[in-house]
Amino acid sequence: xxxxxxxxxxxxxxxxxxxxxxxxxxxxxxxxxxxxxxxxxxxxxxxxxxxxxxxxxxxxxxxxxxxxxxxxxxxxxxxxxxxxxxxxxxxxxxxxxxxxxxxxxxxxxxxxxxxxxxxxxxxxxxxxxxxxxxxxxxxxxxxxxxxxxxxxxxxxxxxxxxxxxxxxxxxxxxxxxxxxxxxxxxxxxxxxxxxxxxxxxxxxxxxxxxxxxxxxxxxxxxxxxxxxxxxxxxxxxxxxxxxxxxxxxxxxxxxxxxxxxx
Amino acid sequence: xxxxxxxxxxxxxxxxxxxxxxxxxxxxxxxxxxxxxxxxxxxxxxxxxxxxxxxxxxxxxxxxxxxxxxxxxxxxxxxxxxxxxxxxxxxxxxxxxxxxxxxxxxxxxxxxxxxxxxxxxxxxxxxxxxxxxxxxxxxxxxxxxxxxxxxxx
Numbered sequence: 001x002x003x004x005x006x007x008x009x010x011x012x013x014x015x016x017x018x019x020x021x022x023x024x025x026x027x028x029x030x031x032x033x034x035x036x037x038x039x040x041x042x043x044x045x046x047x048x049x050x051x052x053x054x055x056x057x058x059x060x061x062x063x064x065x066x067x068x069x070x071x072x073x074x075x076x077x078x079x080x081x082x083x084x085x086x087x088x089x090x091x092x093x094x095x096x097x098x099x100x101x102x103x104x105x106x107x108x109x110x111x112x113x114x115x116x117x118x119x120x121x122x123x124x125x126x127x128x129x130x131x132x133x134x135x136x137x138x139x140x141x142x143x144x145x146x147x148x149x150x151x152x153x154x155x156x157x158x159x160x161x162x163x164x165x166x167x168x169x170x171x172x173x174x175x176x177x178x179x180x181x182x183x184x185x186x187x188x189x190x191x192x193x194x195x196x197x198x199x200x201x202x203x204x205x206x207x208x209x210x211x212x213x214x215x216x217x218x219x220x221x222x223x224x225x226x227x228x229x230x231x232x233x234x235x236x237x238x239x240x241x242x243x244x245x246x247x248x249x250x251x252x253x254x255x256x257x258x259x260x261x262x
Numbered sequence: 263x264x265x266x267x268x269x270x271x272x273x274x275x276x277x278x279x280x281x282x283x284x285x286x287x288x289x290x291x292x293x294x295x296x297x298x299x300x301x302x303x304x305x306x307x308x309x310x311x312x313x314x315x316x317x318x319x320x321x322x323x324x325x326x327x328x329x330x331x332x333x334x335x336x337x338x339x340x341x342x343x344x345x346x347x348x349x350x351x352x353x354x355x356x357x358x359x360x361x362x363x364x365x366x367x368x369x370x371x372x373x374x375x376x377x378x379x380x381x382x383x384x385x386x387x388x389x390x391x392x393x394x395x396x397x398x399x400x401x402x403x404x405x406x407x408x409x410x411x412x413x414x415x
């Protein structure tokens with residue numbers, strides 16, 4: 001193919017100002033980054049980024065998102081960047097904020113205001129740590145009763161759930177090694193549960209442990225993995241599936257170690 | 263009475279996960295409700311005698327429908343309510359049981375649990391996606407009919 005032919009293929013219908021295109025690129029890429037870091041599904045991220053670009057009149061945009069990488073190219077303007085995501089955590093508040101931004105852009109938000117919004121999104125308020133820990137305890141107590149546990153076991157299940165959340169949150173802050181925090185959390189949960197049953201009023205150690213590890217267990221991740229695969233994102237699906245099974249192995253290993261020792 | 267009790271339990275389990283996932287405050291109650299309704303359908307289905315995958319499928323359909331309604335009402339993406347709501351249905355405990363059996367070298371039990379995890383999570387995913395498909399189909403149909411109406415007028 002000659003050079004002229006290539007240029008006619010790549011030339012956009014309407015030529016936009018280069019500065020404007022770069023701003024749109026910035027907004028798209030950062031929205032995708034925030035969404036991926038907040039645990040959104042990859043097909044939704046691709047959809048949001050594409051829609052944002054199209055709303056500002058930029059066509060021929062290619063996005064590729066896996067669970068750790070975003071590649072965004074605006075082919076008409078020869079712009080392309082790759083972003084690696086190191087940490088991911090479920091943060092639904094940010095997902096809502098980016099969704100609101102995307103909706104405003106559809107209604108015609110000027111690009112400079114969109115940039116301002118993007119720059120304030122990372123300041124979204126989180127629930128305080130004590131509330132998150134208590135929520136972990138409540139979840140575990142509820143699951144104990146859903147699994148037909150006895151009333152006597154409620155305190156230890158709630159304590160185990162709180163301990164699990166506390167340990168995972170605090171280890172996550174200091175190390176980057178995955179699956180380690182789940183291992184330690186389930187180890188201590190199992191330790192206290194076995195002690196409570198052997199030397200205390202506890203009744204059913206199996207039910208206590210399964211209820212207490214419930215906040216850590218990757219149930220949502222497994223379901224999301226399969227949803228990604230059904231949508232045709234095989235790569236993201238298999239990655240999430242592998243992550244889920246490794247997390248489950250880490251939890252199982254922590255508990256199993258206690259059962260072998262005691 | 264048991265049904266009421268189950269509703270309360272699954273509501274707080276889902277809402278608690280809403281806090282763990284840092285869901286916006288205004289969506290937490292709705293997430294809990296979708297979780298409770300999904301779970302009660304699952305519970306009744308298993309009481310009648312349905313297998314876990316079928317019951318999960320039915321539960322997922324109901325909770326997705328509730329989530330879609332709440333997302334319209336509260337103007338937040340559906341995924342928020344679904345993520346909170348599938349918590350009681352999701353086979354996290356079974357996955358943990360499977361892996362613990364692996365670690366304890368009880369491979370036959372592990373295999374049984376593993377297949378259950380695969381089937382149940384597949385059923386939930388199918389339930390969610392089919393409900394979403396039906397919803398988007400209905401939206402498209404509505405729009406088409408409206409356009410037709412406009413053209414004729």
